[in-house]
Amino acid sequence: MKKEEKRVHPYIPNSAPKVKASMLEEIGVKDIYELYEDIPKNLRFQGELNLPEALPSEYALKRHVEKILSKNRTCRENINFLGAGCWQHYVPAVCDEINQRSEFLTAYGGEPYEDHGRFQALFEYESLMGELLDLDVVNVPTYDWCQAASTSIRMAGRITGRNEILVSDTISPERLLAVKNYCRPVVAVKMVKHNPRTGLMDLDDLEAKMSTNTAGVYFENPSYLGFIEFQGEDISSIAHKNGALCLVGVDPVSLGIIIPPSNYGADIVCGDIQGLGIHMNYGGGLGGFIATRDEEKFVMEFPSRLFGITKTSVEGEYGFGDVAYERTSFAVREEGKEFVGTHAALWGITAGVYLSLMGPKGMVELGKTIMQKSQYAMKKLGEIKGVKAPLFESPHFKEFVVDFKKTGKTVSEINEFLRKTSIFGGKDLSEEFSELENCALYCVTEVHSKEDIDKLAKALKDYLER
Amino acid sequence: MGINRESKIRNFHQAKWDEPIIFELSKEGERGILIPEVEKEIEDCVGDGISLLPENMKRKKAPALPEISQMRVLKHYLRLSQHCLGADFNVDLGQGTCTMKYSPKINEILARSPEVTELHPLQEKNTVQGALEIIYKLDTFLREISGLNRFTFQPGGGSSAILAMASIIFAYFDVRGEANRRDEIITTIFSHPSDAAAAVVKGYKVITLYQGEDGLPEVEALKKAVSSRTAGLLITNPEDTGIFNPKIVEFTKIVHEAGGICGYDQANANGILGVTRAKEAEFDICFFNLHKTFSSPHGCGGPAVGALGVTDELKGYLPVPVVEFDGDTYFLNYNLPNTIGKIRGFLGVFPVILRAYAWIMSLGAAGLKEAANVAVLNNNYILKKVKEIRGASAPYAAGRHRIEQVRYSWDKLTKDTGVTTEDVTCRMADFGFHLWSSHHPFIVPQPFTIEPTESYSKDEIDEYISGLKRVAEEAYKNPEKVKNAPYNSVVHKIDNSTLDDPDKWAITWRAYLKKHKVKRQ
Numbered sequence: 012m013k014k015e016e017k018r019v020h021p022y023i024p025n026s027a028p029k030v031k032a033s034m035l036e037e038i039g040v041k042d043i044y045e046l047y048e049d050i051p052k053n054l055r056f057q058g059e060l061n062l063p064e065a066l067p068s069e070y071a072l073k074r075h076v077e078k079i080l081s082k083n084r085t086c087r088e089n090i091n092f093l094g095a096g097c098w099q100h101y102v103p104a105v106c107d108e109i110n111q112r113s114e115f116l117t118a119y120g121g122e123p124y125e126d127h128g129r130f131q132a133l134f135e136y137e138s139l140m141g142e143l144l145d146l147d148v149v150n151v152p153t154y155d156w157c158q159a160a161s162t163s164i165r166m167a168g169r170i171t172g173r174n175e176i177l178v179s180d181t182i183s184p185e186r187l188l189a190v191k192n193y194c195r196p197v198v199a200v201k202m203v204k205h206n207p208r209t210g211l212m213d214l215d216d217l218e219a220k221m222s223t224n225t226a227g228v229y230f231e232n233p234s235y236l237g238f239i240e241f242q243g244e245d246i247s248s249i250a251h252k253n254g255a256l257c258l259v260g261v262d263p264v265s266l267g268i269i270i271p272p273s274n275y276g277a278d279i280v281c282g283d284i285q286g287l288g289i290h291m292n293y294g295g296g297l298g299g300f301i302a303t304r305d306e307e308k309f310v311m312e313f314p315s316r317l318f319g320i321t322k323t324s325v326e327g328e329y330g331f332g333d334v335a336y337e338r339t340s341f342a343v344r345e346e347g348k349e350f351v352g353t354h355a356a357l358w359g360i361t362a363g364v365y366l367s368l369m370g371p372k373g374m375v376e377l378g379k380t381i382m383q384k385s386q387y388a389m390k391k392l393g394e395i396k397g398v399k400a401p402l403f404e405s406p407h408f409k410e411f412v413v414d415f416k417k418t419g420k421t422v423s424e425i426n427e428f429l430r431k432t433s434i435f436g437g438k439d440l441s442e443e444f445s446e447l448e449n450c451a452l453y454c455v456t457e458v459h460s461k462e463d464i465d466k467l468a469k470a471l472k473d474y475l476e477r
Numbered sequence: 478m479g480i481n482r483e484s485k486i487r488n489f490h491q492a493k494w495d496e497p498i499i500f501e502l503s504k505e506g507e508r509g510i511l512i513p514e515v516e517k518e519i520e521d522c523v524g525d526g527i528s529l530l531p532e533n534m535k536r537k538k539a540p541a542l543p544e545i546s547q548m549r550v551l552k553h554y555l556r557l558s559q560h561c562l563g564a565d566f567n568v569d570l571g572q573g574t575c576t577m578k579y580s581p582k583i584n585e586i587l588a589r590s591p592e593v594t595e596l597h598p599l600q601e602k603n604t605v606q607g608a609l610e611i612i613y614k615l616d617t618f619l620r621e622i623s624g625l626n627r628f629t630f631q632p633g634g635g636s637s638a639i640l641a642m643a644s645i646i647f648a649y650f651d652v653r654g655e656a657n658r659r660d661e662i663i664t665t666i667f668s669h670p671s672d673a674a675a676a677v678v679k680g681y682k683v684i685t686l687y688q689g690e691d692g693l694p695e696v697e698a699l700k701k702a703v704s705s706r707t708a709g710l711l712i713t714n715p716e717d718t719g720i721f722n723p724k725i726v727e728f729t730k731i732v733h734e735a736g737g738i739c740g741y742d743q744a745n746a747n748g749i750l751g752v753t754r755a756k757e758a759e760f761d762i763c764f765f766n767l768h769k770t771f772s773s774p775h776g777c778g779g780p781a782v783g784a785l786g787v788t789d790e791l792k793g794y795l796p797v798p799v800v801e802f803d804g805d806t807y808f809l810n811y812n813l814p815n816t817i818g819k820i821r822g823f824l825g826v827f828p829v830i831l832r833a834y835a836w837i838m839s840l841g842a843a844g845l846k847e848a849a850n851v852a853v854l855n856n857n858y859i860l861k862k863v864k865e866i867r868g869a870s871a872p873y874a875a876g877r878h879r880i881e882q883v884r885y886s887w888d889k890l891t892k893d894t895g896v897t898t899e900d901v902t903c904r905m906a907d908f909g910f911h912l913w914s915s916h917h918p919f920i921v922p923q924p925f926t927i928e929p930t931e932s933y934s935k936d937e938i939d940e941y942i943s944g945l946k947r948v949a950e951e952a953y954k955n956p957e958k959v960k961n962a963p964y965n966s967v968v969h970k971i972d973n974s975t976l977d978d979p980d981k982w983a984i985t986w987r988a989y990l991k992k993h994k995v996k997r998q
């Protein structure tokens with residue numbers, strides 16, 4: 012250990028003894044510990060932290076970490092049908108090329124001069140999302156869909172001056188946990204029932220639960236369970252009739268072929284951008300968006316940074332900056348709207364690159380491809396004895412519930428078998444919804460080939476029909 | 478011939494490509510990427526796929542995204558990247574409070590391996606033992622570094638971790654039936670704005686303690702602020718001034734005696750690793766920003782992790798799931814009795830967790846302490862040098878040393894010359910530097926905050942100081958020159974007047990075209 016301590020670590024240049032000595036001399040102290048004079052003795056940590064021995068050589072570190080990571084089994088060597096809030100889509104090479112650039116990767120809070128590129132790339136992200144969503148205001152990304160939904164709801168509360176939100180009970184249960192925590196104790200969360208046959212929102216229940224306290228109605232499209240909620244116009248008109256807002260969480264990947272929620276009356280639209288050119292990263296690829304119309308009463312309730320375009324002192328030059336900065340907690344602390352900080356900007360830039368590459372035709376073709384492949388998968392799985400796919404009698408996008416109740420096997424048994432054939436089966440819904448015991452949520456995207464889907468169908472058939 | 482090394486100031490000019498907005502590059506028919514084909518058998522089996530959609534759900538007109546070939550898209554974003562000054566390029570001392578340290582490239586390579594990027598967060602535990610091991614071990618490292626007992630990596634940044642702290646405080650008193658009565662959170666003006674703002678999200682009334690003459694919040698003020706309504710304290714130490722509050726244990730004791738919970742905002746703990754800990758200061762909760770102290774890159778503002786730690790007493794309130802180890806297998810535990818639920822989807826930003834793990838493994842205990850020590854050395858070296866610059870000062874704690882950063886002031890410069898901090902930041906850009914003002918409100922007039930970390934060499938630090946000195950000298954000689962800066966940056970003086978005007982602000986290109994009556998090409 013002693014020998015290690017004498018080696019200057021490559022990350023700490025001024026650890027070099029001569030440099031360190033000259034700086035201490037300049038400051039006028041003999042020992043670095045004199046600089047900690049304000050920390051009382053009883054607060055000083057005695058001895059050395061109990062951490063594993065250091066691996067200061069880059070090679071040793073690499074081998075150590077790679078050895079641990081090699082214990083992972085990935086969606087590259089296995090065929091993955093898990094979705095449920097994080098999705099395997101194809102990530103174009105250019106997306107990775109851009110988000111690994113040091114200029115973007117290691118930037119942070121630069122001014123719109125030396126960081127003009129950060130501001131422009133995120134303004135373009137907002138703009139590209141605006142086209143997809145058919146809305147004029149989109150935020151610099153927040154953490155994820157959990158946060159985007161939570162903030163959308165709190166925005167609705169402030170805009171309407173009301174303190175209750177009605178939420179479709181087919182929302183992702185994990186997202187609901189985040190929403191409930193974020194709303195508590197300021198906004199009450201009440202659930203609206205769904206039709207057990209179609210999955211669609213029960214409009215009678217919605218009407219019955221509407222009151223003068225209702226700030227808004229929140230639902231997801233496609234829903235967490237994959238079906239398409241096509242009563243959007245009815246839901247938004249019920250909300251509006253009661254002075255409430257309509258809030259929709261949407262999968263942006265679907266918007267090449269499915270109409271954006273703003274077109275059926277949604278006032279605030281949110282969701283996740285992970286599917287737009289960002290790897291799953293074990294759930295680390297999430298990024299949340301929130302979008303509204305360009306009305307002051309909406310814009311002023313965003314907590315997020317909103318980058319806007321403007322001009323400079325030189326004719327023909329675009330400049331950028333923060334729109335309505337005074338609404339943020341950066342400007343006015345607790346008087347601001349919720350809070351702002353470090354969220355998911357690099358994923359915003361990446362999603363912008365993705366949408367630039369895809370263009371209108373790419374998004375249309377992507378949506379169509381996912382519809383075709385997921386329908387094919389539903390058909391193939393539905394042909395297996397005892398299996399119902401999809402469970403809900405509605406059109407679906409990308410995800411669908413597979414009902415294994417009549418197979419005599421549990422989802423966990425089935426998934427264990429599938430893993431042996433290098434397949435990650437769908438998410439077990441048994442614990443999440445009482446009515447969905449032994450049902451699983453399957454996700455099929457453009458990355459799945461016919462061969463992949465056929466392999467899944469064959470494996471299930473072999474296991475369930477033998 | 479050659480470069481004049483006598484002057485530490487570079488003859489700098491940032492890249493300037495005059496790059497259009499992406500929509501202006503669109504040419505009908507161009508494609509940037511093609512997606513996988515649908516096999517003929519699938520097409521024969523299910524048809525076009527979209528006829529199943531109800532008519533009212535079909536998008537009639539494709540989204541008006543630009544149509545651009547692949548290389549042109551690449552070039553556009555590469556050019557924009559050159560319009561951006563990451564920490565890998567500049568001597569990034571000027572973004573104080575944000576700990577702009579070196580993010581090692583090896584960690585980046587590891588974080589981009591398929592064993593990280595191609596993992597789905599719902600994979601069965603036996604297929605993700607490597608990921609769970611990293612998460613669990615980083616938890617144990619942070620327990621040691623903080624002295625607290627359990628960490629979660631769910632919060633997506635510092636502000637999210639503060640929200641989690643406030644949520645745990647709320648849940649703790651809710652369980653005790655005291656949530657309604659205990660409705661106040663105390664913080665200090667030199668703690669991060671989110672310590673106040675996130676508390677309000679949880680319905681708390683915020684009491685902010687202001688600094689005394691020594692720059693620190695006063696014990697007497699805290700005594701007056703606490704009551705049976707106190708739910709907790711959310712505080713930074715050292716505060717944004719870089720001054721360590723030596724009375725911090727008195728603070729936590731006073732709040733504990735009032736029945737409150739003490740939350741330590743350690744977003745930036747870079748000066749005190751291995752030196753002093755949350756435990757000894759008697760905090761109940763703390764958090765570290767892995768994208769600051771623990772070296773994960775800032776990514777233009779995330780993705781990030783606010784690693785949140787608690788004492789044994791508060792373990793049951795953490796968001797679910799937490800990673801456990803039974804001696805053989807790592808697994809997820811959802812069974813926490815008083816959990817606040819979720820703060821974010823899944824387990825947090827795994828690549829950030831991995832980079833922090835690798836950084837700690839590279840340095841070890843002695844290395845962490847050396848990083849902290851050198852960060853403090855660098856900071857005090859800069860303190861001495863900046864105080865020598867005409868027009869600059871370091872308010873509070875005269876004659877004393879600081880920890881990892883200092884909040885300085887250009888007040889004298891502004892009074893003497895009319896040149897403000899904002900003007901100085903613009904002029905610094907002309908020399909390839911970034912300088913930030915500070916969080917609002919500007920308690921320190923004309924503030925700027927410098928935090929050197931351990932990453933920059935003495936020569937680089939000297940170069941940065943020369944930049945500050947040069948701008949100050951210019952301000953006294955020719956203030957207009959500074960006020961009209963920048964000249965060598967990507968763009969010139971920005972007209973901010975439209976950004977606060979609802980009739981003119983434009984947050985998307987489509988809004989800009991409409992509001993400024995520009996014709997779409």
